[in-house]
Amino acid sequence: xxxxxxxxxxxxxxxxxxxxxxxxxxxxxxxxxxxxxxxxxxxxxxxxxxxxxxxxxxxxxxxxxxxxxxxxxxxxxxxxxxxxxxxxxxxxxxxxxxxxxxxxxxxxxxxxxxxxxxxxxxxxxxxxxxxxxxxxxxxxxxxxxxxxxxxxxxxxxxxxxxxxxxxxxxxxxxxxxxxxxxxxxxxxxxxxxxxxxxxxxxxxxxxxxxxxxxxxxxxxxxxxxxxxxxxxxxxxxxxxxxxxxxxxxxxxxxxxxxxxxxxxxxxxxxxxxxxxxxxxxxxxxxxxxxxxxxxxxxxxxxxxxxxxxxx
Ligand SMILES: NC(=O)c1ccc[n+]([C@@H]2O[C@H](COP(=O)([O-])OP(=O)(O)OC[C@H]3O[C@@H](n4cnc5c(N)ncnc54)[C@H](OP(=O)(O)O)[C@@H]3O)[C@@H](O)[C@H]2O)c1
Numbered sequence: 639x640x641x642x643x644x645x646x647x648x649x650x651x652x653x654x655x656x657x658x659x660x661x662x663x664x665x666x667x668x669x670x671x672x673x674x675x676x677x678x679x680x681x682x683x684x685x686x687x688x689x690x691x692x693x694x695x696x697x698x699x700x701x702x703x704x705x706x707x708x709x710x711x712x713x714x715x716x717x718x719x720x721x722x723x724x725x726x727x728x729x730x731x732x733x734x735x736x737x738x739x740x741x742x743x744x745x746x747x748x749x750x751x752x753x754x755x756x757x758x759x760x761x762x763x764x765x766x767x768x769x770x771x772x773x774x775x776x777x778x779x780x781x782x783x784x785x786x787x788x789x790x791x792x793x794x795x796x797x798x799x800x801x802x803x804x805x806x807x808x809x810x811x812x813x814x815x816x817x818x819x820x821x822x823x824x825x826x827x828x829x830x831x832x833x834x835x836x837x838x839x840x841x842x843x844x845x846x847x848x849x850x851x852x853x854x855x856x857x858x859x860x861x862x863x864x865x866x867x868x869x870x871x872x873x874x875x876x877x878x879x880x881x882x883x884x885x886x887x888x889x890x891x892x893x894x895x896x897x898x899x900x901x902x903x904x905x906x907x908x909x910x911x912x913x914x915x916x917x918x919x920x921x922x923x924x925x926x927x928x929x930x931x932x933x934x935x936x937x938x939x940x941x942x943x944x945x946x947x948x949x
Contacts, residue, residue, distance in 0.1 A: 639794030645928040651844075663820040682909045683767035683816045683859075685712040688739075691821045694746060694799070694851040695773030697721040699872025700822065702728055703901030704770050705739075711905070713739040714738030716766075719773060720745050746773050749802065751914060756806045766807045768908075771844075774782045776837040776878030778822035778946035789836050796840035804851060808860060815859035817824070825868045825921050829928040829936060837878070841866075847915070852913055864914050868921030869894045884945040893920045 654887035683689060691708040695701035705715045709732040711731050722743045729739035742758050743903040744751045759766060774796045775786050800821055811817025824838075827845035831838035852862035871894060873883045895903075895918040907915030916922040928936065941947060 648679060656675060669800050681911075682711070682818050683738075685714065686736075687714075688764060690714050690716045690717045690759065690837070691768035691770065692718060692759065692766045692803075693770040694718045694803070696728065697724040699874060700867065700870060700897050700900055701770075701772040702905060703897045704772055704820070705732065706898075707901045708768065708770075709735060709737045709739065711909075712737065714764075715740075716762075716764065717741050718746070718755065719778050731852075744777075744800065746799040746803075750834075752799060752802050752806070756803075758868060765810055765814065767811070768818045768839050769803060769807050769811075770820045770822070771803055772820075773799065774778060774822065774840075776834060778837075778879045779835055779877040779949065780833070781835050782870050784836075792836050792840060796837070797843045800844055801847060801903075801927040804847075808851070811860045812855065812858050814940060817860040819848070819851070819860070819862045820904055821862070821865045822904070823848065823866045823923045825866050825916065825928075827849070827864075827866055828925045829931075829940070830933070832941035832943070834948040835880070849913060860910065861911050862910050863904070863908045865900070865901045866914060866916045866925065867895065868916070868918055870897050870900050872897055880946070887945065888945055889918075893918065893924070897919070908932070 665775075666773075680762055691713040693701055693705045693708065693715055693894075696705045696717035698721075700717065702724075705717055705728060709715050714737055715728055715732060717739065719725060722741055722744060723745070725741040729741050732739040740762065742755060743757045746752060746755075775792055777784060781789075804819060804821075809816065810818065811819075821844050823844040824841040826834065826838040827841035829838070830842075845866065848862050848864035855862060869889050880888075902918045903915050903917040916925055
């Protein structure tokens with residue numbers, strides 16, 4: 639299953655292009671955002687020859703669609719992940735559409751690779767006007783059966799890399815008085831999740847961090863949005879170790895939102911200066927209920943129902 643309470647994810651990378659009237663209708667159907675924009679909302683920095691939108695996790699799933707969304711708005715994109723081949727295919731597609739796109743392969747779990755990444759962007763004569771921290775992974779099962787290496791890798795990718803890239807790239811945005819940060823959290827951020835303990839905690843970090851950073855940056859010209867998807871059919875479920883049966887039975891179909899629509903909601907929300915974006919009405923309701931339900935009621939229920947705790 640993908641994620642969300644209780645989460646799950648199917649294993650199919652989305653390659654549909656968010657174009658045409660059908661795609662626009664689909665995106666409009668799912669584009670549900672939460673919270674009003676601030677009074678001092680800043681628009682996205684406009685596309686410029688020396689400015690890039692750096693998208694992490696751009697080799698698969700939601701990251702591919704976020705890159706497409708930004709490119710379709712005219713932004714040159716810098717694609718970052720470990721697997722180069724799918725990013726080269728995406729870059730070629732975006733260049734055919736007339737935008738600048740380059741691939742910088744990096745393992746974001748490695749502190750040195752993150753420092754190098756920032757230097758490599760600078761060496762291309764680019765500065766990051768839009769930062770999309772989307773790269774992430776899940777694990778599943780009880781902590782007492784977990785692989786310490788996988789759990790550490792999750793924390794380094796989902797938590798450490800988000801804070802590190804913000805620390806490295808937001809200062810220049812503030813100096814320039816212009817920038818935007820989209821951090822991909824999850825509806826799993828709104829409550830602890832037995833069966834995906836580290837994952838939900840990592841996304842709670844991303845949500846809390848993004849809200850605090852946003853408040854710090856008020857009136858600086860730099861905007862911060864947390865995108866909190868519910869279940870999305872990407873490679874996430876397979877990577878997290880969910881079986882096809884667990885994925886199929888995890889969550890009702892109406893909670894699943896296609897990756898292009900999730901990305902469209904995220905970029906629209908970023909451009910509108912929203913604090914938090916939750917694509918899909920059912921996910922928005924579920925997230926708010928989860929945040930409000932007493933933990934002594936919610937957590938035993940989630941522990942009983944999570945498929946990764948029934949194996
Ligand atoms: N699918 C869902 O149900 C769902 C729901 C809510 C939130 N999310 C979040 O959405 C984001 C994107 O996930 P997805 O669903 O699109 O999953 P996905 O298809 O598995 O994509 C994950 C992306 O992260 C990259 N990545 C993972 N570890 C990395 C590392 N160490 N260094 C660099 N890149 C790394 C992967 O690239 P490489 O493997 O090539 O490095 C890939 O491009 C994640 O943060 C996830 O937690 C997903």
